[in-house]
Amino acid sequence: MDTTPQDLSHLFDQLGLDNSEQSIATFIANHTVPANVLLCQADFWNDSQKSFLKESIEEDAQWSELIDHLDTQLR
Template identity: 50%
Template sequence: MDTSRHSLEDLFSQLGLANSEAAIEAFCSNNRLPPHIPLEQAAFWSSGQAQFIHEAIAEDADWAEVVDQLDAQLRH
């Protein structure tokens, strides 16, 4: 079982997104989320990305912590 801690860069790579610091900052700036929309239901995700995020949260997977970090940054 992979118990390594994942970074935002790792998460963006897993989601098939550019994962440089500048790309992550731009993504977060351009995709703000209102508090009433769950992260996995955001309109900017593909169905596969939304499913990955949903499973990471629902299963409290090793990705859950960094998914929570992304959620916080998108609402900042």
């Protein structure tokens, strides 16, 4: 059982991104996902990040709720 806390900081860590509050805020401010594009298809993710996001949503994994939250913030 994975006991990793479920918050944006840890999601960004899972994605291999800087997970400080300032870096998360900057990332969200500097990236937008167009309405007709799935979050996992946004052009600013690398292939590994895209796979993680896609698989987490498809499998309704532990990260899916946070990924949905991030998706909302990037729109």
